[in-house]
Amino acid sequence: MKFAIIEFPGSNCDHDCHYAITGALGHQAEYVWYQENSLAGFDIVILPGGFSYGDYLRAGAIARFSPVMDAVAKFANEGGPVLGICNGFQILTEAGLLPGALMRNVSMKFVCKNIYIKTETSDSFLTHDIDKGEVLGVPVAHMEGRYVADQNTLESLEDDDRVLFRYCDPSGQPSDKTNPNGSIDNIAGVVSAGRNVAGMMPHPERVCEEIIGGVDGLKIFQSMISYLATV
């Protein structure tokens, strides 16, 4: 099982993702430079967090024109699993591989803190091993994390069980108080209609060992691995 971790100019969570997969879980991962144009031989693709292209114009807007994004789109269109974390999520929405958009936080502040998310469905490669309703402690660190989408998109996300996570309190209750960025309906992560492209603002790769504050992120990486074993 081999993970591709895409490196854009300005990616900065690539090594954390690599460590989570190889160090914490003992699987294979390789960095793929943004100028590459093939993802042959990989089973799963991760777009890590960071500030690709300095967030110029809009976060993720310029990265989507990198040569590697044609390969990511091809991989996704052939059903391959693709996960975007934070800036990776922003890039996937800009590329049209996920619906909606990520806007400036409602507080106008960069939000960097430990928060809780409630798992809304087990029916995705990202939440395969996680029970619906399970609460995970995962940090966020972003300036543009406010998820927005038009009414039709929101309805289809809800109707098709495509909201993966919502910001909540430790008991799993979502509210305005537990919403770190003003996202509509507390949405923290979504999956595509084909259920193979997912995006989330929180950083699971930052909670993969007790010594750095928790292991809830491992459940997400472990889900991807056990999902891949079933296909």
Added chain:
Amino acid sequence: MCRKKRMKASVTVTLKPGILDTQGQAVRHALLSMNGRQITDVRVGKLIEIELDEDDEVAAMKIVTKMCDKLLANPVTEDYDIKLLK
């Protein structure tokens, strides 16, 4: 005689109505504190100026529209307006 082909496109990108503009709100608060009590709303957009080597307005409009649809504006959250200046 060689005629220079030159066109300038002025692209204004604004947030769609109904999309919360946090930047506009921050600016509005600052303006209110300058005693601008008449101010009821502020929305902040972007102005992008593009110079093109093209003298046909229809062709230029087509090129810039494509740029807006693909990169300069996000169709989920933003509207755009193009003005061509020869």
